[in-house]
Amino acid sequence: MPEKPYHLVIRGGTVATSRGAFAADVAISGETIAAIGHGLAPGAREIDARGKLVLPGGVDPHAHIEQVSAAGLLNADTFASATTSAAFGGTTSVISFAAQHVGHSLDRWSPTITPRRSAAR
DSSP, X not given: OOOOSEEEEEEEEEEEXXXXXXXXXXXXXXTEEEEEEXXXXXXXXXXXXXXXXXXXXXXXXXXXXXXXXXXXXXXXXXXXXXXXXXXXXXXXXXXXOOOOOTTOOGXXXXXXXXXXXXXXX
């Protein structure tokens, strides 16, 4: 029996992209969207999305990750725990909130920001 060309095909949904919303199927190979169109080859797994929106992952532009509050308490989420829980909820990108505490400049946070920048790559 030949191997299926796609790992997953989402069929019959309304796909939303930056160019608009339209009826289409979405084929995924590994972790990559391989094709968007109609009449795509079968997938090893298929999801019927008729009557549903098919959306890309969301962006959370205001995440409190490893952040010290104004009261001096450190947020419980680490970069790893926050991004893992975000991904399970469909959020694929987070932007850590840059807290501005009275009397401090953002330069003070440079040692904290640099490791996050490398972890995010």
